[in-house]
Amino acid sequence: MSFRLDFVVIDQQPDQSRLALTLHNLSDRPLCLWSLHFTLGRWINHTSLTHGKLEQVGSYCTLTPSHHEELKPNGHFYTEFTIGTKPFTLLDDGIIDAFICSNEGHAPLITPQPVEITAFGLQQPHRDRHSTPLEPAAAICLVPAPQQLTPLAGEFTLTPLSAISLGTPLAEGCCRWLQVELKHQLNEPINVHPQGNIHYQYREQLAEGAYQLLVEQDDIWLLASSKAGFCHATSSLLQLLPPQPNHRAETARRLPMVEISDAPHFGHRGMMLDCARHFHPVARIKFLLNQLARYKFNVFHWHLTDDEGWRVEIDAYPELTRIGAWRGPNEPIQPQFTSISHRYGGYYTKQDIRDIIDYAADRGIMVIPEIDIPGHCRAAIKSLPELLVDPQDSSVYRSIQGYNDNILSPALQGTYTFLTKVLDEICALFPAPYVHIGADEVPTGVWTDSPACRALMDEHGYADPMELQGHLLRFAEHHLNSKGKRMMGWEEATHGDKVSKDTIIFSWLNEQAGLSAAQAGYDVVMQPGQSTYLDMAQGDSADEAGVDWAGKLVLEQVYQYQPFADLPTSDPAHQRIRGIQCALWCELINSQSRFEYMIYPRLLAIAEIGWTAPEKRSWPDFTARLAGQFAYLDKVGINYRRCE
Template structure:
């Protein structure tokens, strides 16, 4: 690794502006003087008052991209530094990750060079360290299962079998199921001792399989004795979940015998609380290699989560290969100083890209299907479409004034225009390829965060609104989304979307599933309107939210903080009136990637809260126990 030639240190002071101020110091560790340069950094804490700078000139901003020039004639000699302040911020900084996420210099020659950055320091206030996230906890039953089963009446033995194996007479598909969960275990715990063998062992215990038509497809029952384990299942998914439970029990007893045991006698009767047990991943802000996505799918299966909501497009990049429009994954993914998209949220001098080929998708869908995980693709429209519009400029109304509206993230004119005929031609072709790649009954179309005022400066949109008798942005959005829903219906698919799909009149409630994210009450409002609902409120289930108020705790804070205890204790169904509970189909974790610049930050923010949401999705409320959860959660595999 090359030595650092430049470093940008930053602090935030609560005073010095309506939302405090940044103080930046650029250090020159190179061997040559630095002059005639420009400095760029990316930050979620954005500048909105350009003139509120001291000892620097603000040049431009695009969403989270910020560019500054030093005072005319400034030279930073080797070993010296340049300091400037920025006061015109759009909000307070609240956490150490609210500062610069990346930086680079553009030298006088035009060359772009990397600048190292550090987490943001807090000045003139107390910077407390983050608190412990989990207590020591307490076990009433010494078993390592997560999520905890619906019913258990079992007691522990002093010993555990070396392996579990299919009893003689097991059907080929039952033996194959053991092999599938064994392979899953080895992928997640490469150093772990195998919980299963496909051949009998004198030191093992036999699993006697039986299919029980009285059980639901995802349900199972385990009966333990000193000689064998009876495994009854309703369907292939229930069989997998039973084997996963056995693998968890074996792993805990083997790796932590001071805490966990294996059942000697008794029964487990289990079935999920909800049919939709989801986890979302945003791969637009940060690109995750296929191997990381594959491992996340494995982790979901380990926790009996059955939905992987794959957020494939956003302002920052379009990540899915579409053969009809190759520029989506050339122009629409490249971010860099001289690329079609400017650097955002963590990338700097070096261009970055990355997308998933259709072969990648087919392999991941096959893996997920084998593990009873349904991949729901998301193409976020009509908003969050900057990358799409860069890749396909014919989707824009050329008569519309530039920067006539901005999204909440600061992107100008970032929504697909419902008045342009090519918009629908484009979506028809995209959906044709998506439904061939993804067997899911749902396609998620986003529908969120369209800025009020979008399209109102577009002559084409004005003409369409007059023709159709529409008034305002959200009536036009509803018009657009109804057309998209028709496209999905023709293709035999259902529409999923964020809660704003209901704005402006919404779409037909039949065959529509909406995700309530802005606040818990939204889910109840949607259910009253007749929509099926998945609860994923930012206040509890957004895993990019910081886990404490402490400055040194990383993450976002627009929805407050979500400690693991809060996420575990939150019960979405408890807020629903009895007559609306049938509309609530389940719960979902959301992993938004603005703050996930390292594997360490990913694992710190996602775990153990993903495990907590998995238990909310599976375990009856009456069977939940925070102290027990705290003991078992550290066994979780990480990305």
């Protein structure tokens, strides 16, 4: 490697840090007309550099030396700068990726040269890796814990001669799911036959989502009144299967005889996956859906658009995926986060999405799309500047992620044309009765120096530019309503006070945000970052993967979460809670291994919060059942974070 980059903290205060960056030329040639390109997740005070000049777009930084000075062989370039944020505690807080570009030949294109990045030099004392003591594995280890489970004496033996008796069309989807899973277990298909010994049967008296499961010596009975209930019964049945044959010579599987009566605590039990920051292939999403179904989640919230990528095919605007789905050093959208030296991206065709929706439906999971507006729209704006850019807007702002050009204008007709066409196609593509429109993190300063926005404010009597956000969201809500859809949004959707109480609010900043929305009359889904964000680091050790803006989030802390726990149970705000959700934001997640490490085993704790009533939850009991789940996670090759 010809170049090495060192990055260290040299002074750290509660709200400000001083850092030093050193670039070494390890080659035998001088480096002329050079620039260093790197990614850093925090905003650098550009005026604080001691040497060189810096440009930053999001996490993408370009550092050039003053006066075009060359970097001599075996020489180095040194600069210091200030970042005005909380202290750095994780190696992931440092420079993630970097390359050098030399324009000696004045080439119009950036030609990256690799750089070795040494470990981030933190001013932090060593902290041991967090460990979570577990109880010995339980004999029956269902997660989430069912309402009632009675062990019975004996076993049911599952063999390739077993068959499924499908007594109701409501179970057709989960029957297909069960067949797929049993084929993996037995290496032979399980047929559907009227005389089968695995019985799906309709029971009208059971509530929506509830089920009963009875495993006898010769028969298995799965009883429910709904598609959801049959899927929940199937997930419990699959968890009763041993991950490996009971004996090496056997192909059969022996299940413990049990009787289960069960129903969910919350109706909405979701996971949000960010596919905009890093693109996750279809196979990865399907594998995740399988695990979500196994642990009785019923919502997959799909974050499909953001500043760094547009991931859904839109026929009306092919530019959204031709341009907006890709980023790189020579692309309209600059590199971000990782893999910055080459073109990176991807998108889902409509057929990909239909396939995922059908796959999820068989497993009892509803797919809710998110098209994030009016902020987080840089990929769309870069793709369609002639439609979405107001050339007269001189407003100065910077989003929390470091962009000054990522907000739709409520005063452009093109914005409404764009939203109408995009939402029409999204509504036609996704059968769910909901569409999530984001609405988060619109910064102050936006729309303040736009003649068109000022005219729109005067027309409607708006006093605050932020009322324009409500104006735009109200349009989106009415349009979605006309398509038979109910709007969802992050808690900022209430800003501007223009959307109706029919909008469902997702709280993310903290618990209080959800409580305030509930008390104002909104239905809420609880997703506070401090308890449910799976991109948070899982302990204080510097080498833990993740971020920590909402704090470190260990397994015990996840399990302890209970929405509105301090409110009396009689408080009407409890009736506004539709459920809970976890989230995986993916700025730093670009591989299957890291994807799984951040999700598991915390996903199982979230599953129990959503399904099991608080009075039925027990940490020691959960850890015993969790310990029993690891054999399955090992069998399917999931890279979960070890507890001990």
